[in-house]
Amino acid sequence: MKHFEYFSAHSAEEAVALLQKYSPDALPIAGGTELLVRMKQNLIHPKVLVDITHVPEFQGIALTEEGLRIGSLVTHAEVAASPLVRQFAPAVAAASGSVGAVQTRNLGTLGGNLVSCVPSIDSAPALLVLEAQAVVFGVNGRRQFPLTELFVGPRCSSLTPAELLEAVIIPRHNLGKPTCFSKFGRRKALTIALVNAAACVETNPERTHFSQVRLALGAVAPTPIRAYTAEAYLAGRPIAQEVLLEAGRLAAEDAKPIDDFRASAEYRRHLIGVLTRRVIEGALAGMPKV
Ligand SMILES: Cc1cc2nc3c(=O)[nH]c(=O)nc-3n(C[C@H](O)[C@H](O)[C@H](O)COP(=O)(O)OP(=O)(O)OC[C@H]3O[C@@H](n4cnc5c(N)ncnc54)[C@H](O)[C@@H]3O)c2cc1C
Structure with missing residues (x-):
């Protein structure tokens, strides 16, 4: 690993000022589970690292007037164990x-996962189906936008070099809606997704028809995506196996999977069909009985 300078910031303003001062040679570091691996592999050589783990504004999980706010520095272990997120x-x-x-979950943060913009990141699909907002802090203060707009391409976010992801907010109107996440990899655990997916499902009161379904997929396009054609098809359709099969086929058309060393595009398209059915059925199964 090449020599670098290290600064520890204790406020959002300080972090952003350091990043701006040393731009374009500086990068923020949170858990370091992604960044340090890439530095050790000589894939990137930042001359300055700005440690943001002591920035208080980026911590914590809280229910606010706007919705459920998850600070970007919250670790995966904290997200997974949080009673608020689980509820x-x-x-x-x-x-x-x-x-x-467990080691990666204890160090790796939600913010680091999202900003890395790796197409297979596991936290994106569930946040996308809940229409999460990204809160970003920069030299001109805060701005907020739909999380979909954070993802520009593989390892490319819409943040400027001196901007930081502060938090994500799941809007209040989507809290508690039936959702399900599923991931398929080459192993059952400790695996990068060949495909991951999430659904948020709403039905009529009799539970015979879908009223609205949001579906998101990862590792099947340059960024995590919503499967809008499949979503439009499902609205108003009966809850039936043939409908789920067709939704899976349409979701595969929404995607642009590639062949790589992990899986072929054709296999990924097959997995999209399987996971589409799985997450919709999983969300339905989590609903209270009618
Ligand atoms: C062994 C191993 C297994 C893994 N398994 C998975 C897995 O199963 N699923 C998965 O999705 N990922 C996995 N990862 C990837 C990684 O652990 C996660 O993406 C993690 O959430 C990254 O968070 P971090 O805090 O460590 O980010 P860092 O490594 O600190 O940063 C990642 C990138 O984001 C930037 N950054 C960090 N925080 C911010 C912020 N608040 N604002 C702006 N930029 C920021 C950094 O500059 C860097 O470019 C794995 C990694 C390892 C090493």
């Missing part, structure tokens, strides 16, 4: 619980 956004807790091993 109001169970798929988000499940997604964080599926990340790496």
